[in-house]
Amino acid sequence: MEKLKLTVIQKRGPEAVEPCSCGPSCAPEQGGAAPEWITGTLSTPAGSVPTISPELSSSDLWEHVKCRTSSFRTRYTVAPGLYAVGNPVADSDVFVSANYKLSFDALRSSLAGLDAWLLVLDTKGINVWCAAGKGTFGTDELIRRITQTCLEKVVSHKRIIVPQLGAPGVSAHVVRQKTGFRVHYGPVRAKDIPAYCAGGYKATREMRTVKFPLMDRLVLTPMEINPAMEKFPLYALIVLLVFGLQPAGVIFRDAFYGGLSFIILGLIAVLAGAFVTPLLLPFVPFRSFALKGWLMGMLATFLPLQYAGLVGQPDTLLRIAAYAFFPMLSSYIALQFTGSTTFTGMSGVKKELKIALPVYAVFGGISLLLILAYKLQQWRMI
Amino acid sequence: MKYLCNVVTLEFTPEKCNGCGRCVEVCPHGVFVITDKKASVVDRDSCMECGACMNNCAFDAVKVNAGVGCAAALINGMITGGPPSCDCSGDTGACC
Numbered sequence: 001m002e003k004l005k006l007t008v009i010q011k012r013g014p015e016a017v018e019p020c021s022c023g024p025s026c027a028p029e030q031g032g033a034a035p036e037w038i039t040g041t042l043s044t045p046a047g048s049v050p051t052i053s054p055e056l057s058s059s060d061l062w063e064h065v066k067c068r069t070s071s072f073r074t075r076y077t078v079a080p081g082l083y084a085v086g087n088p089v090a091d092s093d094v095f096v097s098a099n100y101k102l103s104f105d106a107l108r109s110s111l112a113g114l115d116a117w118l119l120v121l122d123t124k125g126i127n128v129w130c131a132a133g134k135g136t137f138g139t140d141e142l143i144r145r146i147t148q149t150c151l152e153k154v155v156s157h158k159r160i161i162v163p164q165l166g167a168p169g170v171s172a173h174v175v176r177q178k179t180g181f182r183v184h185y186g187p188v189r190a191k192d193i194p195a196y197c198a199g200g201y202k203a204t205r206e207m208r209t210v211k212f213p214l215m216d217r218l219v220l221t222p223m224e225i226n227p228a229m230e231k232f233p234l235y236a237l238i239v240l241l242v243f244g245l246q247p248a249g250v251i252f253r254d255a256f257y258g259g260l261s262f263i264i265l266g267l268i269a270v271l272a273g274a275f276v277t278p279l280l281l282p283f284v285p286f287r288s289f290a291l292k293g294w295l296m297g298m299l300a301t302f303l304p305l306q307y308a309g310l311v312g313q314p315d316t317l318l319r320i321a322a323y324a325f326f327p328m329l330s331s332y333i334a335l336q337f338t339g340s341t342t343f344t345g346m347s348g349v350k351k352e353l354k355i356a357l358p359v360y361a362v363f364g365g366i367s368l369l370l371i372l373a374y375k376l377q378q379w380r381m382i
Numbered sequence: 383m384k385y386l387c388n389v390v391t392l393e394f395t396p397e398k399c400n401g402c403g404r405c406v407e408v409c410p411h412g413v414f415v416i417t418d419k420k421a422s423v424v425d426r427d428s429c430m431e432c433g434a435c436m437n438n439c440a441f442d443a444v445k446v447n448a449g450v451g452c453a454a455a456l457i458n459g460m461i462t463g464g465p466p467s468c469d470c471s472g473d474t475g476a477c478c
Binding site: 132133134139164165167168169170171172173185188203205208209210212281282287288289335336338339341342343344345346347348349350351352353357 | 383384385386387389390391404406407408409410411412428429430431432433434437438440447448449450451452453454455456457460466
């Protein structure tokens with residue numbers, strides 16, 4: 001923190017910064033050098049508060065891409081605490097956010113042109129909605145941050161604007177009882193904040209409703225594909241071994257020519273479940289994700305088998321095994337997407353799992369038996 | 383887009399409702415409306431059981447078995463025998 005203070009004060013010139021009177025954690029503690037989006041400090045009755053830029057730099061945007069595609073997001077955090085955007089005064093609004101930097105960036109970039117306070121909760125680097133579901137974006141943490149940052153000294157009013165998707169973790173009436181601050185739930189999307197403020201702090205029904213349009217679904221697909229692809233090399237290795245295994249040992253030529261179609265079908269099945277199903281979600285028949293994925297997987301197996309000649313006609317056992325296994329694989333992967341959607345509830349997913357898991361076990365067993373029968377036939381043992 | 387029919391655990395007790403409108407404010411799927419100074423459930427199947435209404439009802443008029451609608455989390459919970467978890471709050475793993 002000392003380093004941060006030093007850096008930011010140097011940027012703005014000498015300035016009398018009052019020490020925080022309510023403990024060491026009024027100003028967010030940044031580990032290491034101050035991030036580039038901190039532009040200076042603002043002196044308040046409760047100590048110095050970092051001022052931040054509402055503009056996203058190209059490195060911010062590049063980090064956002066990494067968040068959407070890799071495990072980079074698990075360590076993409078900002079220090080919890082109070083920040084200032086613009087030049088807020090005692091009567092300015094207080095917006096609450098999570099300490100996942102993608103959430104924080106969505107908020108600060110929506111506050112361009114406004115003077116406001118940002119109260120960042122410690123959600124362990126998780127976005128507002130997920131953290132609210134787990135309670136880390138919650139009543140206790142909100143009360144703790146309000147107290148720790150001496151918010152009642154920084155502002156002269158008793159309004160805090162909490163994102164609507166934080167509501168599953170926050171009990172507004174409890175926050176009011178304990179701190180005196182009245183929680184106003186802002187719009188679902190940060191970009192609607194200027195319109196929300198201009199409209200007298202009233203969110204329209206449109207601003208209150210969560211949708212799940214094509215682009216929102218598309219940006220989530222890399223993190224559906226990646227986990228599945230991590231296991232793919234193991235699958236490919238097993239397929240090559242199974243096809244290459246002959247009474248004389250593992251024959252490379254058999255492994256390659258026999259196994260290649262199953263590797264390609266596996267790849268297509270992963271994409272059917274992790275990419276095509278999420279992308280075409282509203283257009284794929286059925287409400288069940290397991291059925292949606294199974295249908296897309298069936299198409300993704302049928303078309304290559306029928307029209308690309310991936311498995312030769314004589315290999316009936318293999319073809320049946322492919323129809324048993326690959327649509328099931330797509331179905332399982334599509335079912336995982338329930339965790340990323342904006343509308344699936346726990347009771348529904350439990351119901352799906354109760355039916356789907358035993359079916360998967362049966363179809364998985366059938367596929368294994370068929371492959372075994374194919375190998376025995378190949379070795380002329382049956 | 384709607385999920386499965388008739389699976390939602392949402393229970394609303396109109397007698398306890400004082401019509402404050404918090405449930406309408408927090409629901410991301412427009413499940414509640416206020417008519418004649420009382421809330422009512424108008425789109426039950428759209429409820430995703432996030433629990434926002436229950437947590438913000440000061441009059442205890444809403445009950446729902448809230449939790450994550452996430453297959454990975456529920457499967458993890460079955461394997462470990464613990465509560466549903468998709469490692470969202472840990473240092474590793476994907477988030478639902």
